[in-house]
Amino acid sequence: MKITRVTTSTMVVPNDPPVSTYYGANTYVVARIETDAGITGLGYTMLVGGMGSRAVRAYMEESLVPLVVGADPLHIGGIWQRMYENDRGIRKKGIPVYAMSAIDIGLWDILGKSVGRPVWHLLGAQTDRAPVYGSGGFLPYTVDQIVAEAEMFRALGCRHYKFKIGRPNVIENVERVRLVREALGDDMDILVDANQRWDLATNIRVGRMLEEYGLFWYEEPVLADNIDQCAEVAMSISIPVATGENEYTRYGFRDLIATKAAQYLNPDIHRCGGFSEMMKISHLAAAYDIKVAPHLVPELSVSVLVAIPNGSLVEVLAGSPEDLWEDMPKIVDGHMAPPDRPGHGMEFSAGAVKRYTVD
Incomplete structure (x- = not known):
């Protein structure tokens, strides 16, 4: 089997309220990988808020598509390595890895379709569903809106819910956590996400003030590049720290692990390198007894989570558009099962393609 063509497109997908008050739309850069066997793989990456999407698509078309056309799509590992090593003038973080992730996701879709099996079977399934945590609670929300969500x-x-902290008034954030804990009781785990908004000293101060509320984790305390400071937060508070949504490839996660920056890692499958690299990251973390809880993209992430020994939770964001997919996996009894169709099992609905494709 050979890859004959890769076509790219861009979809701008508006978010539903109340998420739209924070991010009006997300942009999907899509790669459809065609083969001489008549099998087409769907690859895509999503840019929250849309920033950088044109650069991702340009890198994909100029640097990656010429590499993969003519290759055997089942040689996924070899293609990934060629993409990684091809351009030595650009470090493989950010835009290049977004583009690589989309190609890798499409190749795994082809592999699954070619053998008639879902990707999660091919990755080495350990179970057939994973627990979900609800995610939302953006900074503009009132406490009542957070509790309702x-x-x-x-x-x-679901027995886990995450909301944002990071308002300028430190005490206000602590009070919001107190009120949410009081409203939800002790039978629902609360996760908080600082989204890199505070410096080291503020995070340690806030983290210690929040310890009495029994939080499940404290996410992305400092700027993602400040790995040493993230590790210092993790060592200074009793709440487990989570990070990794803005990290790329096994090499970036190796550094997070080596510095003991977090007890939970949050790789994002469409940022970190696709199925191939997310599995490597997860197995690396497993060797250090570190849990993996993927960031966003639950329709794909769940296929990895059920195939690793250290999987924790699947993130499902409130307000995600319901018309985007032909068949989105549902939350049932607080869990999500991966798609059972050949390949990764996902396809954009015809209506969504028509409505949201801009180029």
Whole structure:
């Protein structure tokens, strides 16, 4: 089998309220990988808020597509390595890895379709579903809105919910956590996400003030590049620290692990290098007894989570558009099962392609 053509497109997908008050739309850079066997793989990456999407698509078309056309799509590891090593003038973080991730995701889709099996079987399934945590609670939300959103997820059987901290007034953030804990009780785990908004001293101060509320984790305390400072936060507070959504490839996660920067790692499958690299990251973390809880993209991430020994939770964001996919995996009893169709099992709905494709 050979790859005959890769076509790219861009979809701008508006978010539903209340997420739209924070991010109006997300942009998908799509790669459809065609083969001489008549099998087409769907690859894509998503840029939250859309920033950088044109650069990702340009890198994909100029640097990656010429590498993969003519290659055997089942040689996924070899293609990944060629993409990684091809351009030695650009470090493989950010834009290049977004583009590589999309290609890798499409190749795994082809592999699964070629053998008639879902990707999660090929990755080495350990179970057939994974627990979900609800995610949202953006900074503009009131406490009542946060609690209502958490209760929506609780009604679906979820026992974990994440909301944002990082308002300028430190005490206000602590008070919001106190009120949410009081409203939800002790039978729902609370996760908080600082989204890199504070410096080292503020994070340690806030983290220690929040310890009494029994939080499940404290996410992305400092700027993602400040790995040593993230490790210092992790060593200074009793709440487990989570990070990694803005890290790339096994090499970046190796550094997070080596510095003991977090107890939970949050690789993002469409940023970190696709299925291939997310599995490597997860197995590396497993060797150090570190849990993996992927960032976003639950429709793909769940296929990895059920295939690793150290999987924790699948993130499902409130307000995600319901019309984007032909068949989005559902939350049932607080869990999500990966798609059972050949390949990764996902396809954009025809209506979504028509409505949201801009180029």
